[in-house]
Amino acid sequence: MSKKIQKRNAEASKALIITHAITLFSEKGYAFASMDALAKRSGLNKAMVFYYFKNKKGLYAAVMHKILIQIQSAVLEENKQHSAPREELEGFVRTYARFACKHPYLPSLLLRELSDNGAIVPEVLFTSMKQLFVLFSSILKKGEDRGCFVHTAPMILYFMVLGTLNLMITTKTLRIQAHQEDSEIDTFASGNIDEIVDYIVEEMLRMLVVPNKGDNQ
C-alpha cells in the first residue's frame, strides 16, 4: 500500500540536514547556498527543511549554533587538562587550530559572520564568541595574577589568535599557489597546522611572559 515509507525520526533528519548545511554554507556562503541544493544533498524534500527550521535564517542559526558549541566544548574539554597558564594558552590555540583545520568550514563561516557584524545570526554568534573570549581572558588573567604574564588587552590578543589562525587556514590554497608562482615569496606554504601553532604560541609567549619569570612559571 504505502508507496515509499521513509521512516526516519525527526532528530536523524534534522542532524542530516545540519550536517549538509554546514558544508554547503561554508562552501558557498550564506547567500549562494540554495535550499534546493541543500535538499538534494541531504536526500530530503525541500519542504522538510522548512518544516524543521522554519526558514533559511533559522537553519543558518542552527548551523552556527552547532559549530560554535562544538568548538567551545572542544576548547573547554582540553582546558581541563592543564592548570599552568602557559599550557592553557597553548592548549587553547592548538585546540582551536586543530578543530578549525579538521572542520575547515569554521574559519570561513566565522570570518564571514564577523566581517558582517553577525548580520545574519547576531545573538548566537555573539554569545558563543563571548563565552570563548571569557575563557581566553581568564587564562590571561590567571597568568597575570600568578605574575608570569604581563598585562595586556585580552581582546586584542584574542583577535590576534583567531585572526591569524583563521586567515592562515582559509588562505592555505592561496598561499600554496602564490609560492608556486613565485618561489621567492615565503608564504609559509609548506607549514602544517602544528608548526603554525608553534610559531604563534612562541610569539605570544614572547609578548606575554615576564622577562625573568618565564622559565619557572
Added chain:
Amino acid sequence: MSKKIQKRNAEASKALIITHAITLFSEKGYAFASMDALAKRSGLNKAMVFYYFKNKKGLYAAVMHKILIQIQSAVLEENKQHSAPREELEGFVRTYARFACKHPYLPSLLLRELSDNGAIVPEVLFTSMKQLFVLFSSILKKGEDRGCFVHTAPMILYFMVLGTLNLMITTKTLRIQAHQEDSEIDTFASGNIDEIVDYIVEEMLRMLVVPNKGDNQ
C-alpha cells in the same frame, strides 16, 4: 544651473557608480548588493552599470581594484618617510589601520574575500595582497639584516597584523554592545584606533626585537 550636476560624463559616472558600489558591497556583501539598489543610490540607470562594467562581477572587480590600489599607495607613500625598520613597521601598521578605519568597507570586503579564497575576483585580490605582503616582508627582512629583528615567519606576522586590525575594526559596534551588556568584560570598547595600533605595535616589537639590541638600533 543644471539640475543634475554631472551628466554625459563618463569618468564622473563611473566614479559615481564605484563610490556607491563600495559602500553597498561593504554593507550588504556581494550577494545581497543588488544592481537595482546600486542604480537607485547612484541616481543612474541600472543599464549604465552594465554599460561601464559589463556585469556585476566586473563592477566588483573594479571596486576591489580601487580600494586595494588605494590602501597600497597609502602604505607605500608613508613608507618612504622612514628608514629604520621599527619605524617602518609602525608606519605600516598605523597607515593600514587609519585607512581601514576611515574606509570601513576595507576590512569587511577584505575579510569576506579572503575567507572565500577570493572566490569572486581572484587575481585582483591576489596580486594586490601579494604586493602589500612583499613590502611587509621586506621591512622584516631589513630588520633582520641589520640585526635588530629576530627571524620570524613573515606570512604569519602579516596575517597577525591584518587579522587583528580588520577584526578589531569590523567588530567595533559588536564590542561596544558587548561591553554595555556586561561591563565585566573588557572588550577594548573604549579604545580608538591609535591605541589599538599602539598595542599591536608594542606587542609586535616585543616579539621581534632582539633582546639587547632593541634600544639602540
Added chain:
Amino acid sequence: MSKKIQKRNAEASKALIITHAITLFSEKGYAFASMDALAKRSGLNKAMVFYYFKNKKGLYAAVMHKILIQIQSAVLEENKQHSAPREELEGFVRTYARFACKHPYLPSLLLRELSDNGAIVPEVLFTSMKQLFVLFSSILKKGEDRGCFVHTAPMILYFMVLGTLNLMITTKTLRIQAHQEDSEIDTFASGNIDEIVDYIVEEMLRMLVVPNKGDNQ
C-alpha cells in the same frame, strides 16, 4: 465544484503549458515568445514553466518533440492502410497536408527551424525529420522496385512535397489578400487543402509514373 479545474497535477500542468507554448511559438516565433506571456496564457505561474522544462530551450524542445511525434505517427498510421505505392504516396501527402492544416503551427515552426539548420533544437528536429524522410523514400523505392515509378532523387521530391505544402499553408492569408488586391493574379486563393493535395499528387505522379505502366500498377 473546485474553482480551478486541474491543480497540483503535474501531467495536466505540463500539458497545459505545452499546448499554449505550441500556439505561442508558432504565432511569435521562438525569440518573440515570452515566458511571461506563456504563463499568463496558461493561467499558471511563470516559475512553473521552468520547474517543468528547465529553461526556454527545454520547453521549445518539448514543443518540437511533441508536434514532430504527432505528425510522424499520423503519417505512419495512415500508411498502414495502403500497399500500392501510388496510394501510399498520396496518403503521405494528404495526411501531412491535413495535419498541417489543422495544426497550422506545424508549417511555420518547421520552416523556421529548417531555415535555421535547426539552430535551436538540432537533434529532435533532425531525427524526426529523418524518420519521416526514410518512410517517404521507402515508398518511392517500393514503387521503383515494382517498376511503376521511375528513379528519382528522393530528397528533392521530399522537399518538394514539404516545401510546397508548408508554403501554401503558411501563405494562405497572404495569397487571399493578394488575390483581393489584384484579381488578375491567380494565387490559388480559393483552393482548399484537398484540392492543393490533388494538384500536388497529380503532378508528382506525372513525374514519377513510368509511361506505359502507370495504369495497371
Added chain:
Amino acid sequence: MSKKIQKRNAEASKALIITHAITLFSEKGYAFASMDALAKRSGLNKAMVFYYFKNKKGLYAAVMHKILIQIQSAVLEENKQHSAPREELEGFVRTYARFACKHPYLPSLLLRELSDNGAIVPEVLFTSMKQLFVLFSSILKKGEDRGCFVHTAPMILYFMVLGTLNLMITTKTLRIQAHQEDSEIDTFASGNIDEIVDYIVEEMLRMLVVPNKGDNQ
C-alpha cells in the same frame, strides 16, 4: 586638431550598414541580430544606424528590399535572353538557384519571412514576391498558349520551385551531416546546385510538357 575625422558620405555608410545587416540577419534571424553587433561589425556608431534607418524594422525592410530587388533583377535580366518557354523556365529556376546559392542569406531570410506571413515587413516582401510570381506565371502562360505546356496552377508550381530550392540550399550542411552519420540514407549530399536544378527542371518539364509536343516546342 580634429580627433578622428570619418568622412564617409551618407550613401557609403548606408551601403556599409546594409551589407553587414544582410549577413547578420541571415545568420541570426531578425530577433537575435542586435543593433550593437551590427554597429560593431560595420565599424560605425550604433546611433548612425538609427539615423539612417529610423529603427530596426526600417533597417530590416531596407535589407529585404535590397535582396528582393537583387534577385528580381537577376531573374529579369536572364529572362531577356530567352524566348522559348522551356528555356525561360529553366532560366528562371537556374538563376534563382545560383543567386540563392551565392547569397545564402536569401533562402533563410525568405523562408523565415514567408513562414511568418511577412510579419516584419509585409509590403516589401509582398510586392517583390508578387512581381517574381507574375514573371513566373507569364512563362507558364506563354507555354500554355503555345500549346507546349499543359495547364497548371501556377501558384503551386511557383512554391514548388521556391520551396524545393530554398530548402535544399538551407539544409545543405544538415544533409551532409545526415549522410555521414548513416550512409544508407540518400540525402543528395554530394549534389551541387546545378545538378539540383537539372533534377528540378527535368521533373517540372515532365509535369508540364504536353506528351507529344515536348520535343518540338
Added chain:
DNA sequence: CATGAATGAGAGTTCATTCAT
C-alpha cells in the same frame, strides 16, 4: 513526517532607442 506542485518577488542582463554634443 514527508512530498511534489505552486507561487511571487526579485535578480542580473540585454536591447532598441534617444539625447546632447
Added chain:
DNA sequence: AATGAATGAACTCTCATTCAT
C-alpha cells in the same frame, strides 16, 4: 554626419517559501 552616454522596458531565470495531499 557622427558619437558616446543614457534610458526604460523587457526578458530569462532563480529562490525562499507555502500549499495540498
